[in-house]
Amino acid sequence: MKKKRKNTKSKNPTIHEKMTKKILISVIILALIIFLLWNVSVLIVPPSEPSNVEKVKFDSRENFLFKIETWTYPMKGWVTTLENNNTTIPLGFAGQTYELNFGKIPIKSNSTKFINFNTMDVAKVEFYKYGNISPYVIIPKNFELKNQSKEVKIIFTGTEPGNYTGFLVIRTIVPKNRIIERVL
Secondary structure (H helix, E strand, O other): OOOOOOOOOOOOOOHHHHHHHHHHHHHHHHHHHHHHHHHHHHHOOOOOOOOOOOOOEEEEEEOOOEEEEEEEEEEEEEEEOOOOOOOOOOOEOOOOOOOEEEEEEEOOOEEEEEEEEEOOOEEEEEEEEEEOOHHHEEOOOOEEEEOOEEEEEEEEEOOOOEEEEEEEEEEEEEEOOHHHHHHO
16 A cells, blocks of 8 residues: 655745745836836926927827827017107018917017817827027917817917027827826
8 A cells, every 4th residue: 555645845835935926026016117107207208398490390109008299389489669659560470380480579469379289089288388489478288188179379478579489399198098098
């Protein structure tokens, strides 16, 4: 008759097995956090200030969670004063679509441009302004579009005489998955 051999392995995990399991779980959690931060950082970090952009520039990129589209518009405007009690001033109006040229305006007046948005998705729309024109440009607050169109006003205020230039950066962030829409 053969004797049954007893299992020498304990049913209780050893300290080494417990530590290995904890380390594995920690590495998985850390990898998940890094993955999420890498993909969600686009919601936190604003675009860098553009340079050498003469006409509207479009850029599109994607990560695992979002599609990001960026439009960079050069902006310029000239504010002038009335001289020698002159009540007339030659104004300059610009209708180009490749830049936001507010033209030449008298002090204490405004020039307005419009930008239209149209989406069949859910998108977060963000606005950033750069350059010496920034303090004189009124831009809308960031907003969310859900399968709709919207027209926004960009206003150049002529509060100080001078020649002003800069950039308007518009960034749209479209989630690739319905679950991610809540993050916006």
